[in-house]
Amino acid sequence: MAEKDALKVLESTLAGRGIDIKAVKEALKGQAIETPSWAYANSGTRFHTFGQAGAARNILEKLEDASCVHKLTGVCPTVAVHVLWDFVDKTVAEAKACAESLGVKIGAINPTLFEQSEYKFGSIGSPDARARQKALDHLLYSVDIMRECDSKFLSIWLADGTNYPGQDDLRQRKHRVAENLQKVHGALDDDMQMLVEYKFFEPAFYSTDIGDWGMAYLFCKKCGPKAKVLVDLGHHPLGTNIEQIVALLIDEDMLGGFHFNSKKYADDDLTVASVQPYEFFLIFNELVAAAGGGSAYDVPYMIDQSHNLKGKIEAMIQSVMNIQETYAKALCLDRKALAAAQQKMDIIAAESVMKDAFFTDVRPLLGAVREEMGLAPDPLAAYRESGYQGKIEKSRS
Amino acid sequence: MAEKDALKVLESTLAGRGIDIKAVKEALKGQAIETPSWAYANSGTRFHTFGQAGAARNILEKLEDASCVHKLTGVCPTVAVHVLWDFVDKTVAEAKACAESLGVKIGAINPTLFEQSEYKFGSIGSPDARARQKALDHLLYSVDIMRECDSKFLSIWLADGTNYPGQDDLRQRKHRVAENLQKVHGALDDDMQMLVEYKFFEPAFYSTDIGDWGMAYLFCKKCGPKAKVLVDLGHHPLGTNIEQIVALLIDEDMLGGFHFNSKKYADDDLTVASVQPYEFFLIFNELVAAAGGGSAYDVPYMIDQSHNLKGKIEAMIQSVMNIQETYAKALCLDRKALAAAQQKMDIIAAESVMKDAFFTDVRPLLGAVREEMGLAPDPLAAYRESGYQGKIEKSRS
Amino acid sequence: MAEKDALKVLESTLAGRGIDIKAVKEALKGQAIETPSWAYANSGTRFHTFGQAGAARNILEKLEDASCVHKLTGVCPTVAVHVLWDFVDKTVAEAKACAESLGVKIGAINPTLFEQSEYKFGSIGSPDARARQKALDHLLYSVDIMRECDSKFLSIWLADGTNYPGQDDLRQRKHRVAENLQKVHGALDDDMQMLVEYKFFEPAFYSTDIGDWGMAYLFCKKCGPKAKVLVDLGHHPLGTNIEQIVALLIDEDMLGGFHFNSKKYADDDLTVASVQPYEFFLIFNELVAAAGGGSAYDVPYMIDQSHNLKGKIEAMIQSVMNIQETYAKALCLDRKALAAAQQKMDIIAAESVMKDAFFTDVRPLLGAVREEMGLAPDPLAAYRESGYQGKIEKSRS
């Protein structure tokens, strides 16, 4: 009863803002969030990995878990994979078939360029020609996997950089990275994209070959139209206005997609929206504004987190819900009122519009959306009641 | 009609959390937020001060504006003053009488230790004995003003530090600061407190004599029981967990009060809760938790902002409302559920309790509280309708 | 005697590294460092400006001081000017004539786009069309001044940005800035350059219209070949690898020049090389490497500092000497040994080469260079002995 009342109050509020609730609901139903296979497996900090009972041990189990998340949320139809982690004991064809049998699809292909001894001084940026060749081969192999999986996105993150002043020639590293990325671009089909990720630091501590959005942008431009910039929310210096970077990349038609997570200091890989929910809303606001207010800018929205303490699947469902709520809030923003306040340079009024949207409790709306999709209104509660966790803890021990 | 429904839904939500709404309302009515006289006058960055029509030009006008804010919000009964800015053309007695005639009181006394040529190398930390003496004299004079104003708080911020390695002996500076603070402490009456503020940097750029909470704590301990630490929200390195510092200072009985504002990078002096509203909620959560859940820890809550673009008075009302809402949210947190989740080490459940409180739209409740206090439900709208701004723009030109 | 021995030892060391000392001396004699007119006048933090006896009060006095610095150091032939600060009581022609009579020239022209009430919400990025027009007019006027002064560099720093989420549309601001910069570019003669400066934050605290090198780069590319990026050492987030940005901009042929200074946290405008001398060396190392090892990359090297505590002229001479020494160290780096170590991926050997150069005491060499140029070997000591400071303190009171 209370929920119905809450929904009514919300509907009345949104009507007051001129929001088309039906359209919002449709937008929410159409949202797609990609979960990463590696988030279902054990992970840790450099100090320790606390193994979790039931954590997925191979690609099949990861796909099972991703499928479970999709069944409960209805908005996670694809799964990002990491080449050397996921295509080891199973072939690509087997993984693809498994995914489809579980009602999900393979999403972005992530080459694995940082876990072999040859990559000690970098992969495609290394001064060692053999390392570069190995990395390039792996990238090209990843493109083959894309074809086999019908995946459209190659998600490239380089761990490349240096630890000490003088260790390598910074301009030469730039040339090596550019040259190899260009080769990868050349191997892509026309409907494929390579997403070039940047990161401020770690695991390289002095210089990072793709250290900020500007460098990623530059490399993409050198490659061609199939290269776009991937934004990971944990990869910026403190104090960075990420939403401005997002707006800029959209404006330049160079935004390629997201890795969602959250951080307090560095690349902490925490649950998205857990530390700075308002910042995340401001990012989504740009995505919705750029799409005209009624949907979000059309790029892949991928989660990239490392839950070391929370239950893997619960944390993923929570993350998806956080993203859904934030998207809903951005859809519920009164853009006419915002534009009017901006035109009058009335900062306080503009802020009010932003805060009104941010503090809108959209959960009744999302509950309704989920019920219309034939889902439980609270996916997290549904998961806890489903017995899935108990089952995998037994079967995977 | 819609507002009544919203209030009902809110009441039902809060009842579900076991919240005593009447008690929450009483707590909100009893809140006291101190506004600073200097925020009503023109201010700027080091690049420029954009003068505002109607900005207060002297202590009397500042008190008028503070009184206006108090009349509209009902929770701002006191006004912090800065000695050299406010007691220049009017005597302390005149200012005090003026305040009282306007229905407010003088609050914390802020000595002014950074605007005279003697303070080039610091005030009580200066290597120049005359500077130190002048600063000490000013501090003791400020204590006299406290007595005259019946003010209980001496709010000490030092601009002291050095700009270059080698400029001064760091341990000697520490001794000088300690020695003089002790003298000030000795001059306080038993019911007075000195609040020692820390700041990470600026205007000193290499070392700052009271640079973090630990240094402020240490100086206070050297002084005695009347010295406590003042927390300014803009005075920490990026990434600092401020709520943890607040919890710690409370636990040590060393929290003296707050300077509320907000920042994205440095000491930006923006409107409180404008950039990281969740962080501000987490701070208030500690204050309410420490007071048992039904009120906030009993220290002076002062605003210290510098609104260079927003209308001075509007920005102050907005700030007060942000604080009220955040306090209300913290009062609406289900502490039993939180404690239970913490005991089970169920991180996700604990986060849910936090987010439930944070995203509670408490504005209907605050509207009701204000109406019960005989105020307009929306003080900002009331101000805009009041004609006050037009009046001062005319009379103060 | 001791100095001669030191020089001999140094020469022997450098010979061991295969350094052509004569060439190094010639490079040092040919160095040009531009000092800014505003650094000779009083300046301060937002908290206070401590006036200095003898500080220059107008363009003529500023030029006198700049000329004094040039006479003592021999490497400061040009003076950057700020349009609204310097061409107020004197005409451009008068200033130019004065400069020439003093043996210096007007260098970069800095439009002043942040000190008038119209610029409250920005200059060329403002939502207010009148503000944008005024700013554009001022920029075009600055190009006229360039012609009149025979100045080749227009040094553009915008204070533009926003303080609060929602205050303005971020993409529209970007469009406005681009459009106006393009107009300025169109007005430049073929042998002129506009240098576009970026800054992470301040005085805008939420978003900054040209916030990082990537944005500056993008705007320059939209303008055309006469636009290049200006790097100010105080305008990056903490932890940024500035030398990597410098190397990248050089590699893209997009480095326009420098504003030298130093910082510990934010844009502190301290004496260059005073806080992180090794970082400054690493930057110079890229500049010398890019020029082939025997000179520095050919862009304007400008100082932009704000000495609030140090004597203005002394601080400027100290700054110039710091730059000279750092340049000399970079010239004394054994680039063959470095390349060899890099090729072998011998990090420790590469670091040794860097540190050998950095810790080379080049002062005897610089002393010799100055003597060959007919100057005193220690310009700072020469200034202290010159009586100039006493003279201006008297004449300018």
Added chain:
Amino acid sequence: MAEKDALKVLESTLAGRGIDIKAVKEALKGQAIETPSWAYANSGTRFHTFGQAGAARNILEKLEDASCVHKLTGVCPTVAVHVLWDFVDKTVAEAKACAESLGVKIGAINPTLFEQSEYKFGSIGSPDARARQKALDHLLYSVDIMRECDSKFLSIWLADGTNYPGQDDLRQRKHRVAENLQKVHGALDDDMQMLVEYKFFEPAFYSTDIGDWGMAYLFCKKCGPKAKVLVDLGHHPLGTNIEQIVALLIDEDMLGGFHFNSKKYADDDLTVASVQPYEFFLIFNELVAAAGGGSAYDVPYMIDQSHNLKGKIEAMIQSVMNIQETYAKALCLDRKALAAAQQKMDIIAAESVMKDAFFTDVRPLLGAVREEMGLAPDPLAAYRESGYQGKIEKSRS
């Protein structure tokens, strides 16, 4: 020949500063730097550990390598150990005997409180009573080891904290940590010390139980006179003035010792002095100043680094040499001239004194010192020539 000349010039320079070169040499001979056992074994980032040929695989091999470093440098007589890493396959008595047979001694004992499943939510700060008891038992066992090893320092670093707001009660965590540290303090013999390390973040990402020097200080004070603060150079927010913290802790008689390393952004565990050599010099300057100028403040100087790319032993020798050189530079500072400049508030003169010391090339002096100690003048070159690396690469495969 050249080296002799360089030494002569250096001696003449130091004589000019009033430095007693003999005393400096004696101080340098008496220096003691502790190397950590774990730095001789493989280590990595959270992304990968690149195994090194010849890396030590157990405590005996680690002691061999530490002994090798001591033999070449003469100043590394002790080795820090980590309880669960080093006393697994060998007993404490065996390790002690092995160390002594190799001419070194066991130094600080580091309890290992972060690698077992019970510590998922913390060790002595955990909400789980069993985890706390296990951690306390381990700490008390570590004190037993101290007795058996005749070690005087218990070096406590906690990985404790939380990842999410609400996860745990911050004040309760503080109480738990305090209570258990007090118990450990109670178990120490009178000549033992516990060194309490703080860290800004990682592996806890939201709150860290001992997050800054102030918290470490507070815990130590609650324990008693045998507890002191341990400073790790990589554990501060960016922009922190570490030398000021060192000066303060010395002044309060609360400095317990150091973990030396270097960083550019976070806890990067790079070679000490590799990124900001001047900062490291400024820290050493405080240590020498506090000891009167002729030696360094008497606390354990321990290295704590993680060399993932450099050769383990070479990097350790390089680190030791960097520390020696920095110490030597601080010993060569003209403290009378510095004090005089400070007294006159002559910032530039004070800086000159600092830079004169920092840029003194002390390597000829250290070469001489080593030769007087019967060592090779360049320990790194001596290592490369020794054949040790080849030997262990063979024997440890």
